[in-house]
Amino acid sequence: MKVLEERIRREGQILSDTVLKVDSFLNHQVDTGLALEIGKEFGRIFGGRPITKVLTIEASGIQFAMAASIALGVPFVYAKKKKVITLSEQVYSAPVHSFTRQESYQISISQKYLGPGDKVLIVDDFLATGAALVGLVDIVREAGAELLGVGCVIEKSFQEGRGLLEDMGVEVHSLARISAMAPGEVHFIDSEESIKESASC
Numbered sequence: 001m002k003v004l005e006e007r008i009r010r011e012g013q014i015l016s017d018t019v020l021k022v023d024s025f026l027n028h029q030v031d032t033g034l035a036l037e038i039g040k041e042f043g044r045i046f047g048g049r050p051i052t053k054v055l056t057i058e059a060s061g062i063q064f065a066m067a068a069s070i071a072l073g074v075p076f077v078y079a080k081k082k083k084v085i086t087l088s089e090q091v092y093s094a095p096v097h098s099f100t101r102q103e104s105y106q107i108s109i110s111q112k113y114l115g116p117g118d119k120v121l122i123v124d125d126f127l128a129t130g131a132a133l134v135g136l137v138d139i140v141r142e143a144g145a146e147l148l149g150v151g152c153v154i155e156k157s158f159q160e161g162r163g164l165l166e167d168m169g170v171e172v173h174s175l176a177r178i179s180a181m182a183p184g185e186v187h188f189i190d191s192e193e194s195i196k197e198s199a200s201c
Contacts, residue, residue: 001041001175005188007034008154014181018128018156026153027060027125038175039067042123042151045173046072049148051121053077053114055140057096057107057132061124064153068123076123077114079107079136092142094135107135109143116144127152127174130161137168149173156181157189 013021025031042064054076056065062078069076081096082105091108098105114120122136133150140147150165155174165172177189 001038003034003037004153004176007031008176008178009186012186014183014186017180017182018159020154020156020178020181020186022154030063032063035063035067036070038064038153039069039071041175042068042121042173043071046121046149046151049121050119051148052117052119053121053145055079055109055114055120055122055136056124057081057136060126064125065123068121068151072121077109079109079139081105081107092139094138094142096135097131107132107139109139111143114139114143114145118143118145120145120147122147122150123152124150125153127155127161127165127172128159130159130164133161134164134168137165137170151175154178
């Protein structure tokens with residue numbers, strides 16, 4: 001998604017060879033027009049599948065899951081990172097370790113909103129180590145639902161997340177795939193290259 005890559009080049013802050021800050025337009029202050037375009041792109045990629053629900057994790061994935069669910073015409077649900085007193089019913093849960101925050105937590109989803117009849121698309125803002133997405137995949141499988149794919153806004157392809165998900169048999173589509181980065185520079189995997197890579201698998 002060229003418009004996304006250009007925004008990353010122009011406004012993204014690369015703090016190290018593993019840390020990219022995009023909080024001016026994606027995950028703190030949000031460019032809603034761009035978020036809706038991201039949702040439409042996920043709708044284009046996954047629109048031919050019988051998806052009944054979009055799933056994400058709070059908080060940074062919510063705007064993209066909502067945009068994708070609007071494009072697909074289905075509801076979305078997000079996993080909570082902390083159990084609240086109003087979540088008194090039965091839940092599906094999984095442990096997740098956050099590389100960015102250097103902490104572990106339990107994510108949970110009410111069993112009322114995810115079940116065996118659901119066909120799920122998982123959407124998140126970043127794919128790096130893959131820990132959060134692996135947790136969501138585990139919850140989908142625990143619920144007996146069918147996972148039809150994972151859509152990520154930005155992927156750091158030099159980290160292990162994609163490999164972990166593909167080893168679990170999960171199909172992954174990312175809109176901007178970063179092959180390498182360092183302060184002042186970022187390199188993307190060309191989308192045509194990604195298509196050839198998928199075709200050769």
